[in-house]
Amino acid sequence: MPRPLVEPSLVPALRPALPALAAGVLAAAASGVAMLGALWSVVQLIGEPSMTWAGWACGLWLTGVTLAATSSWLSHHAESLFEARLRRQLAAHLVRLPASTLSRYSGDALRRLVSDDISALHHMTAHLPAEFATLIVVPAVTIAVLVASAGPVALLALAPGIVAALFYLFVIPRMAARHSAESADVMGDIATAVDDYARGIHVCRIYGAQTGAAADYAESTARFTRGMQERVRLVATPAALAVALMQATATFAIAYTVGYRWDATTLAATILFSLAIVTPALRLGHGLDYVAAGRAAAVRLAAALDEPTLPAGEALTVPASSPSDRLEIVDLTVMIADRRVVDGVTHAFRPAAITAITGPSGAGKSTLLKALAGFEIPELGTVRYAGQSVLTIDENLRPQSILLTPQGADVLPATVRENIALAAPDTTDAEYNAALRRAQIDISLDTDATSLSGGERQRVGLARVFLSPAAVLLLDEPTSALDDRTAAELLKELRHFAHAEGKTIVIVTHDPALADDADDRLDLDSPNSHNAATRNAALTGAE
Numbered sequence: 001m002p003r004p005l006v007e008p009s010l011v012p013a014l015r016p017a018l019p020a021l022a023a024g025v026l027a028a029a030a031s032g033v034a035m036l037g038a039l040w041s042v043v044q045l046i047g048e049p050s051m052t053w054a055g056w057a058c059g060l061w062l063t064g065v066t067l068a069a070t071s072s073w074l075s076h077h078a079e080s081l082f083e084a085r086l087r088r089q090l091a092a093h094l095v096r097l098p099a100s101t102l103s104r105y106s107g108d109a110l111r112r113l114v115s116d117d118i119s120a121l122h123h124m125t126a127h128l129p130a131e132f133a134t135l136i137v138v139p140a141v142t143i144a145v146l147v148a149s150a151g152p153v154a155l156l157a158l159a160p161g162i163v164a165a166l167f168y169l170f171v172i173p174r175m176a177a178r179h180s181a182e183s184a185d186v187m188g189d190i191a192t193a194v195d196d197y198a199r200g201i202h203v204c205r206i207y208g209a210q211t212g213a214a215a216d217y218a219e220s221t222a223r224f225t226r227g228m229q230e231r232v233r234l235v236a237t238p239a240a241l242a243v244a245l246m247q248a249t250a251t252f253a254i255a256y257t258v259g260y261r262w263d264a265t266t267l268a269a270t271i272l273f274s275l276a277i278v279t280p281a282l283r284l285g286h287g288l289d290y291v292a293a294g295r296a297a298a299v300r301l302a303a304a305l306d307e308p309t310l311p312a313g314e315a316l317t318v319p320a321s322s323p324s325d326r327l328e329i330v331d332l333t334v335m336i337a338d339r340r341v342v343d344g345v346t347h348a349f350r351p352a353a354i355t356a357i358t359g360p361s362g363a364g365k366s367t368l369l370k371a372l373a374g375f376e377i378p379e380l381g382t383v384r385y386a387g388q389s390v391l392t393i394d395e396n397l398r399p400q401s402i403l404l405t406p407q408g409a410d411v412l413p414a415t416v417r418e419n420i421a422l423a424a425p426d427t428t429d430a431e432y433n434a435a436l437r438r439a440q441i442d443i444s445l446d447t448d449a450t451s452l453s454g455g456e457r458q459r460v461g462l463a464r465v466f467l468s469p470a471a472v473l474l475l476d477e478p479t480s481a482l483d484d485r486t487a488a489e490l491l492k493e494l495r496h497f498a499h500a501e502g503k504t505i506v507i508v509t510h511d512p513a514l515a516d517d518a519d520d521r522l523d524l525d526s527p528n529s530h531n532a533a534t535r536n537a538a539l540t541g542a543e
């Protein structure tokens with residue numbers, strides 16, 4: 001099925017920009033007509049030199065220029081409205097994707113979506129509609145003027161321009177399509193190879209060897225050069241021929257051949273107007289590469305916007321916190337890529353206690369934790385907090401009830417203070433420092449967080465936990481980068497925090513000592529022995 005002209009998922013962002021876009025298109029068409037009026041006045045001036053025609057020529061030319069500038073302003077204004085709205089729509093959509101969907105987009109793919117792909121729509125929005133309007137209105141008026149002033153025979157002068165325009169607009173893009181797709185592909189390969197190579201430098205220097213990324217880069221650039229040569233051979237030569245046909249010589253020659261006996265005004269009209277048809281086609285032709293790139297970007301953006309999102313929850317719905325509120329899962333099954341990663345697990349997490357989730361690598365511990373935080377949509381079963389499905393809690397208020405600290409959670413490129421303020425924006429430095437001490441780190445709040453070691457970053461992340469108002473705190477491998485003594489101290493602090501403040505703390509861990517010291521344990525089976533009944537029987541600490 002052919003793709004629609006405008007991807008339906010982009011329509012909501014485009015709608016508010018439509019009035020400005022339509023006004024820009026009308027102004028472009030009016031500018032084309034005014035310019036033709038100026039040309040008509042010049043033709044009249046040739047037959048009958050007079051100040052009146054000179055005045056009309058200047059006036060209409062100025063009007064045409066003003067309308068063209070207005071059209072450009074309106075179209076760019078429309079484009080900026082559309083772009084800003086699309087960026088907001090995309091950002092709002094991406095943060096609501098389930099964790100497993102989001103993980104399918106690498107950092108580079110996300111960067112391309114939110115930056116390059118939106119920028120690639122510029123030509124299609126700010127230029128193409130106005131150019132199309134000009135391309136329809138100007139030739140129509142031109143043909144009418146030629147027929148009215150010199151008769152149908154004058155249309156012969158349009159032949160080279162029309163043949164070249166059709167060739168330029170329809171034949172060359174088809175010839176170039178394969179090469180455009182290929183060069184986009186190769187450019188992607190080059191970007192990936194450069195990225196792999198740059199990231200691999202840290203590994204390669206250790207082993208003194210290059211990875212395949214350098215070879216991939218060399219191969220991609222060679223493919224790019226071969227592709228360019230092929231493109232020049234196949235496309236550039238016919239394109240140059242088409243442009244040559246659109247130049248004045250052929251058109252003037254035919255116009256002069258058919259009209260050399262006509263009076264000066266008719267001959268001038270035929271010569272000058274027959275060229276007017278070519279200029280907009282030439283301008284449109286130059287933008288076709290941008291159109292192909294914009295179209296591909298629109299398809300990628302629409303695909304991202306069509307990904308199903310997590311429910312937004314019900315506005316202002318947040319469970320009133322009480323010490324007896326429980327986090328529970330009932331028959332919870334989570335599917336990722338058609339696999340039951342969490343398979344029919346039932347458990348009630350005790351408030352004012354630490355529960356350790358254990359199990360072999362790949363057993364689904366992190367996935368379960370994300371489902372508890374409302375970042376995965378269960379295939380079956382529910383996650384409930386205080387008797388309410390976590391997915392019905394308003395998405396903006398959810399972190400105030402249930403806070404997830406993911407595995408390897410990194411810091412923002414900002415000070416330590418700004419990093420921990422994410423969890424508690426209006427807190428004093430004294431409280432921030434106390435939280436850092438509870439997380440077993442003694443560091444200035446003004447330190448640049450990116451300069452910290454892995455273990456220090458992990459503890460800055462944990463300081464947020466001690467400041468969070470959330471009653472449920474979910475920690476994925478919180479001690480993976482810490483030495484045994486620090487890990488034990490941290491667990492002591494977390495246990496005290498859970499007991500004294502009634503927090504439900506759930507920790508995913510591979511550390512047997514940490515798991516033994518937790519108050520309760522939920523053990524997930526090996527992925528090779530999926531058995532919901534066994535798991536349910538293994539529940540501990542339900543009461």
Ligand SMILES: Nc1ncnc2c1ncn2[C@@H]1O[C@H](COP(=O)(O)OP(=O)(O)OP(=O)(O)O)[C@@H](O)[C@H]1O
Pocket residue numbers: 099100101103104336337341359360361362363364365366367368
């Ligand atoms: N986004 C994803 N796409 C595809 N498969 C995934 C995705 N996320 C998790 N999985 C798969 O689901 C299974 C469970 O992953 P999960 O990270 O939950 O396991 P885990 O028990 O936390 O493992 P580990 O102890 O190694 O961290 C794994 O086999 C993993 O490959």
